[in-house]
Amino acid sequence: MPAAVAQVFTTDELLVRPAPAPDYLSEKLALQDLASNMADHPAEVLPRLVRLSMEACDADSAGVSVLDGDVFRWNSLVGKLSVFEGATTPRSFSPCGVCLDQSSPILMERPERAYSWIAEANITVPEVLLVPLLRNGTIPVGTLWVVAKEGHKFHSGHARVLSEMAVFTGIALQMIHADLNLKKALEAQEILANEMSHRVKNLFVVTGAMIKMTARYTETKEELAEALTGRLNALSDAHSLVRRSFNAGNALKGVDMAEAIRTVLRPYTMPDLNGPMVSLGERSTNSIALVFHELATNAAKYGALRDDGKVAVAWRIENENVDIVWREIGKPVEAPAQLGFGSNLVASTIASHNGRIDYDWSRNGLVIKVQIPLANLAN
Template identity: 45%
Template sequence: MPSDIYITEQLDRRGETRTDYLREKDALHDLAGRMLGTPEEVLPRFVELAMQITGGISAGLSLYEETPSPGVFRWCYLRGLLSSFEGALAPRNDSPCGVTLDEGRPVLASHPERYYGWIADAGIAVPEALLVPLHFSGSEPIGTLWIIAAEEGHFNAGHARAAAELAHFAGIAVRMLESQRQLKSALEQQEMLAREMGHRVNNLFTVAQSLVQLTARTSANKDEMAETLIGRFSALARAHALVRRTFGIQAEHCHELRDLLRTIVEPHENHVFPTGRFALNGPSLVLGERSLNGMALVFHELTTNAVKYGGLASDAGRVEIEWRESEEGLLEIVWTEIGGREIAETPELNGFGSKLLRDTITRQFGGTLEKSWARSGLTARITLPRKNLIH
């Protein structure tokens, strides 16, 4: 740690300016009141108060994020001269904020741009910076408060003490906001699961009815129909088990894309066709555990829609599924329904299932989905980054 950059010992040497304790007390009361009523306003107000009480020209929070390793600081709630850098990232192990976390106490830095190239490259001049770690109930530091002065020799021990007291409240506020975000996310996830379960149950009844009708038309007698139905319902159960949300529950593993597809389409096979109703063409492709779940959901939804509205709504319908890997690291999948009964008009698929299909492709996998309807059914083109399928 360069001694000409980090001059923390000078805080105690400088004469402390007259402390306005009433102002500090009012500031703490203000923050406490906002934490109870409007916690989302605490952090912006906290930064403003820290800058005002210490006489800085700019201030902000650098909140620590563990990924990507070894972590970064994200600049948040910036005020004053450097407010345009809101959302900027700084390296954990190559920044004054990182030194502050390592020290675990207030740190004073003089012209850190002389040592940190990324600060100089951003065109930032820092005559003097006071940095204070943010804690929550004795836990590991979660970030830092930093305040910039307009000139060297500005900050003293009184400024460091006041900033540290404010930082205690800021640490609590950060944790409160994070808890609120986690609770909101959990509630949204619970609502999504409930809607998805209802959607899948409705689809299951539709698919079961289709299987009974298909089996009745192609069976010679009731015994053959019963045997065939038992096999198809067992296959449907295996396909349904692939689409799960809880990874603590062990389900059937099917890490090869081709095996996954066979499991999902098997209940809908009609062996009147010499080669079956489904043509699967593509190279060997191994899926990760989490991507397996998402891909199962995608093809389960496509298959169900084909049974209800598209190419599999008639006995003559077939589906071709082709996939290939591009040189750009993309997996390209084409789902084509052919030979089914003619579709008079394009189905209006704007419900939860369509949203679930698109969200899985775009949000979970970062891919794209293009759909076009012909008279015999749907053609869907799915493009996914290959790297997002290995987890």
């Protein structure tokens, strides 16, 4: 313990100061009243506990300091120090920190002599009595404390009462914590239900449009079935990626573009992928899946993948854009007289994200360059 803190540490005084006979009946009735209200209104019990602690100790102020990382946050303050509600104090440089380190009630006299932040706040503390707050009886979560009136001294009776109050305060904090977790879980469940409803509706819309557009460019039911099956499988793979990411936490997390490309191309080839992490939102995950499914399908029908060629996909982030290069290595591809449905689908999908696509019908293999704003892929 630092020398300055040791000079204001007066816990031993609690053992030698005379204490009146305890009024067990009044204490029992007060605690019974608190217990009866705790189950239904735990958040309302905490201020009552603090006020009872102040009255039982005939103190000037009282409050709870809840441990929040490396600081204590003042909560439910009553008395003259109530104006400091919500203030924070450092865990490593405060009477509350010493109390948790000692894991027992402590007493300090004029702690502003040891802690500059108390003096700088113009707080006068004749004496402060603190007891640790424990969750589940073992986990330190903060302190319950009372500040003495000028000329008043705390004794062992006050420490005993405050320790009993601390047990109830710890339980109240635990119940408040559980209640908040329950509310968060219910909110997350509602968000999940709304999100799933939204995604299912979107899939129906996309599927309906795909059926209509595919029907215009196919002549037989077999061609229609084959084209639709591939595109729906690509959508299904993309949907699975988004669902797996969603279930990993309480919020929808982005899908890595490399994973989306690899998943969609797996039935066709093992692509050579090279590029930084790009996080895709749900809509852009579906879009990227459809685009690369169409590119792979065309490569398998007319391009490099028709004759055991290879596909390389590289991308980089530059000027807030993602520049993607699809490169077919193998059989050269002649430019078509007109773009088919698949190519039009690719172009319209990229355009929906304010992107652009360019084709280079090279003798060494088709090269396709795509540019999409990074923000439009993430959202």
